[in-house]
Amino acid sequence: MPRSIAHQTVDELGGPGSVLARQRADHIELDRLLHELDGTTGTAQEAVLSRVDRLVFSHAFAEETVLWPVVRRVLPDGDALTLRIEKEHQEVNELVSALEADGPDDPRRPGRLARLVEVLREDVRDEEDELFPRLQAAVGVEELRRLGRRWELMRRLSPTRPHPTVSRRPLGNALSGLPLSLLDRTRDLVDAGVRRAPEQLVPVGKAVSTGLAGLAGLVERAPLSRRGDRPPTSR
Missing domain, CATH: 1.10.150 (DNA polymerase; domain 1)
Structure with missing residues (x-):
């Protein structure tokens, strides 16, 4: 099994411009925000959730648009791998939509928040421990850097x-x-x-x-x- 990108140096990932290094940097920022979210309430919680949303949804949209078609092309089980992560992305979309629609006083809010954090952490582990190491093994460093440029551009243009x-x-x-x-x-x-x-x-x-x-x-x-x-x- 290829080594998780969580335990590789930036050079091993293909340099700071590699899509793997860019992805991991976003995952580190997400982890920081989720720790900040823990224990917040009211307007402070809404402010942190807004920052989580801006990071997560642009990140995921760029993955689905730029990266997953490549994964499906270069890995024999790429369709199944990306479908599993797409289902996680879908659940995140539905959870955040419910949180926004029902407001801060809904009794289901704590459970939804806990599930949101759980799914986001599962998504990171699925990508860093399985999908990205296999993509790394299937394409060269120059391709990872090219994908990094495309992914970063799409992330800046994503919802x-x-x-x-x-x-x-x-x-x-x-x-x-x-x-x-x-x-x-x-x-x-x-x-x-x-x-x-x-x-x-x-x-x-x-x-x-x-x-x-x-x-x-x-x-x-x-x-x-x-x-x-x-x-x-x-x-």
Whole structure:
């Protein structure tokens, strides 16, 4: 069994530009945020969750768009490997959507938060201990660096919010990515402004954020956004 990328040096991973090094750096930041999340409540918890969302969803969308097609091409069981991780990504989308929809006072919130942390940690272990070492063994260092550049570009253009009905595979994810990213990132700016705005402007900001969420919902549910999804992750 190839060695987990968690225990390799940056040079062994192909250098700082390698997709493996970039992925591990995100995983380290996620671990830090999950530790920060533990024990928080109220607005502090919402603030940390927002940072988790921005990291996790752009990271996963870039994986599904750039990396998983390569894994399915170069590994004989790549389809099964990526499908397992896509199911984890789908559950994260559904958990975060439920947390947002039901609010901080819902009695199911502690259980959902605990499950969210559990699934995120499972996803990291599946990638670092199995999928990425096998990808590392199947492609050369230059390919890992090329994938790193493509993944980083896609991550910067990817959605930052949960979209559970969008396909986890091409063609749907590729078609929906840019419009959802624009809407999500605009909404992130609006929500950040609401947190700093005078009280009399808060209702306006919240109305704008709700409108953007509605537009994102229309994009998410469009037939083209759902093309390519598999039954275990389709909604």
